[in-house]
Amino acid sequence: MRPTAVGTPVDRADARSKVTGTACYTVDVVLPDLAHAVVVQSTVPTGRIVRIDAAAAERAPGVLGVLSHANTPSLAEVPTFPQGPAGQRRPPLQDDTVNFDGEHLAVVVADTLHHAAQAAALIDVAYDREEAVTTLEAGDELPPSGIFGEAPDSVRGDPEAALARAEVRLDATYTTPTEHHHPLEPGATVAAWDGGRLTLYDSTQWVSGVRDAVAMTLGMATDQVRVVSPFVGGAFGSKAMVWPHVVLAALAARHVGRPVKLVLSRAQMFTSLGYRSPTVQRLSLGARQDGTLTAIVHAVTQQTSVFEEFVAGAGYISRSLYACPNVAVRHRLVRVNAPTPTVMRAPGEAVGSFALESALDELAAQSGVDPVALRLRNFAEDEPQEGLAWSSNALRECYQVGAERFGWERRTTEPRSMREGRHLVGWGMASATYGVHSEAAAARVRICADGRILVTSGTQDLGTGTYTTMVQVAADALGVPVERVTAALGDTDLPPAPHSGGSQTAASVGPAVWSAALDACSKVLALAEQGDSYAEILTRHGIEFVEGRGDARPGASASRFAMRSFGAHFAEVQVDPELGEVRLTRFCGVFGAGRILNPKTARSQMIGGIVGGTGMALTERTVTDRRLGRVVSPNLSGYAVPTHADIPWIDVCFIDEHDPHVNALGVKGIGEVAIVGVAAAIANAVHHATGRRIRDLPITPQTLL
Ligand code: MOS
Secondary structure: OOOOOOOOOOOOOOHHHHHHOOOOOHHHOOOOOOEEEEEEEOOOOOEEEEEEEOHHHHHOOOEEEEEEOOOOOOOOOOOEOOOOOEOOOOOOOOOOEEOOOOOEEEEEEEOOHHHHHHHHOOOEEEEEEOOOOOOHHHOOEEOOOOEOOEOOOEEEOOHHHHHHHOOEEEEEEEEEOOEOOOOOOOOEEEEEEEOOEEEEEEOOOOHHHHHHHHHHHHOOOHHHEEEEOOOOOOOOOOOOOEOHHHHHHHHHHHHHOOOEEEEOOOOOHHHHOOOEOOEEEEEEEEEOOOOOEEEEEEEEEEEEEOOOOOOOOOOOHHHHOEOOOOEEEEEEEEEEOOOOOOOOOOOOHHHHHHHHHHHHHHHHHHHOOOHHHHHHHOEOOOOOOOOOEEOOOOHHHHHHHHHHHHOHHHOOOOOOOEEEOOEEEEEEEEEEEEEOOOOOEEEEEEEEOOOOEEEEEEOOOOOOOHHHHHHHHHHHHHOOOHHHEEEEEOEOOOOEOOOOOOOOHHHHHHHHHHHHHHHHHHHHHOOOOOOOOHHHHHHHOOOOEEEEEEEEOOOOHHHHEEOEEEEEEEEEEEEOOOOOOEEEEEEEEEEEOEOOOOHHHHHHHHHHHHHHHHHHHHOOOOOEEOOOOEEOOOOOOOOOOOOHHHOOOEEEEEOOOOOOOOOOOOEOOOOOOOOOOHHHHHHHHHHHHHOOOOOEOOOOHHHHO
16 A cells, blocks of 8 residues: 555544534434434333333323333344343333333434423333342342353363462452443434335444344344444444334334434433443463562452343453463352443453553562563463464563653652642553454445545444544555545445454455555556546546445455554652542553554544543442432432543554554554553552552542541
């Protein structure tokens, strides 16, 4: 590839439309005769519905219809990820059972949102309440049946014997709370029927997943459903799978014979799109006196709902991040009267790394080895679990470059030894890693006689920069400036592409766009004499446009190499010794993630991940009332995400990494590696500042004082 556009900080293709407000998100969609749906949710964690009285709601002004289990047709189950695209297998409004507080029980449709909300408040539900398990600690542990096709438990070597023999031993339990994604745009669907055909505008990470799930649920042919999602106001995993409100919008529209918009409220976001399960992680480390790891045992307990299983493999990071001959990983689940959890940015690694990277810091302190030196000492030359060679691994450079940029050598070893005025200052660091993923994807590139070039693919841009990077890839493949190229995405009428999760979009769709562009180019050149532009050639032949098609799929290298991205995080905190307030004052993240298509949008992604990790460390926690099994303060003051005032300038750096094995573009993906290890780096900095080891997130003034 001639690197002209790729690798340069091209401005976002969709920047102007977003800044000026012309970008149409799902919540902005307006159709003629549009009606509005409001969801009514359960207020008990478990039991039976004795009665749903909708009479008052049905008589209320503007009401067009009410759906509940009493009048909802039978719906088919859709398997959950990765067997199918559903976030929750159990379809909504099918019977009188309630499995968690906040479960959808009814939908009210009215001519205006105000009327729908007013009527929804009039729905009267009587329950026969049963005994609920409302916390992870209160239930029985059971082994999951599998974790995305992997065994939940694994052992290499003899960890117990190695622990018994270890010169340095550490045994600690780390806990993380329920976390919610809280994208700015809530879950939202607009459904419009045209005879037997259904069009859905949906805020989603997976247009074709929505199409397939809704078609399956309603017993329709896939080609009778079209899903459109040109802009998504954030997702972080909450829109990676298809949740019940999407099909409710379709049912509501059919019920009232009008297009319907259904937007979840912020409070409903706590129970409608999954969440990150809380974890209890026991970590045992064995090491030689010099810090060389000899044993890791990582045992994780997470929760799932009472009616189905979801588990993210929080312990897996301990198998592959460091060289260690004896490693055991174990996952257990507890069934709780709560919604089914789901993926959330770096599912598994984000929380697993908090335990592992905190424990490494504890080991560094115990063995008197600098935290960076300790990690370099345990660097894995090959992937330790499978024994495969890395396709590329820039972790050592990440440590070195990060330490240099941050000034790590000026760190004094002792806790409480650095101060700024009356504040305690702490420096901490952690490693990051995330797998390289890709799936089959298709794209088309059209070269027009007027010189314009159009890229199309049924992928989606979550705000990550897909519109921009796909334009860059096509521009370079064709040797034209980016200004000539536009992209259309987020529509199931376009060539199929996978879900935008697992940091896989650039690595999956990029190679498809590249090959579609080359295909289009060769079609023009077949007509050509030397030296003319595409437009001149097409015009001379009287051809309006040519179209190239590209299909890309994961290559055979995936079985020969271990493919991961890596990074290193360095954090500085200042702690107020009287108030216990922790402020992040400096942060540096360095990443080896293959080719960076656009350093501007990529930097923005990494900042987002680091901000997410800062929330994990310091503010984010969903609190559930044990007795009621209900989220306490379901709003953005009850659940605090970091704001601008909480975040310092963040130094982001990418190692120039050329990986010939991952895919044709050398792209590894960046969305998720950014958050992995951030919470540990901050917790380690808090320890350095205060001497207090906090093993329970988030680190609040209450925990520190
Ligand atoms: Mo991402 S949590 O894989 O949508």
